[in-house]
Amino acid sequence: MASTPMWKIPGFTAVLIMGLTTLVVAEEERTRKAMLAIGSEEFQESCAACHGADASGRGELANKILKPPKDLTRGKCRPPCDSRLPKTG
Numbered sequence: 001m002a003s004t005p006m007w008k009i010p011g012f013t014a015v016l017i018m019g020l021t022t023l024v025v026a027e028e029e030r031t032r033k034a035m036l037a038i039g040s041e042e043f044q045e046s047c048a049a050c051h052g053a054d055a056s057g058r059g060e061l062a063n064k065i066l067k068p069p070k071d072l073t074r075g076k077c078r079p080p081c082d083s084r085l086p087k088t089g
């Protein structure tokens with residue numbers, strides 16, 4: 001049989017593209033989860049005291065400051081508190 005390059009075999013190319021797509025999608029999901037974990041940790045460390053661990057605006061300092069923070073989970077506050085924020089669960 002004459003040697004046909006592997007990439008010229010339709011099935012081979014299709015499987016290769018599907019495999020690569022799966023790898024890229026899995027990597028994006030892994031990155032997204034890692035970024036959310038970093039952001040979540042940062043929020044707990046730097047923001048939760050006022051905004052509350054669940055971002056509801058009921059942190060332990062919320063009543064001790066002049067103006068309590070709003071509920072960040074309702075999407076009714078000024079940017080960056082808007083639909084660009086990723087949903088965490």
Ligand code: HEC
Pocket residue numbers: 043046047048049050051061065067068069070072076077078079080081
């Ligand atoms: C010392 C308390 C305190 C800390 C710590 C704090 N915030 Fe706030 N934050 C507030 C208050 C109070 C407001 C409301 C300010 C206003 O309405 O003028 C606010 C407003 C906001 C808003 C705008 C919401 C709106 O009503 O439009 C966002 C978004 C926000 N904070 C995010 C964060 C993030 C992210 C962090 C951590 C990196 C953080 N805050 C840390 C007290 C705090």
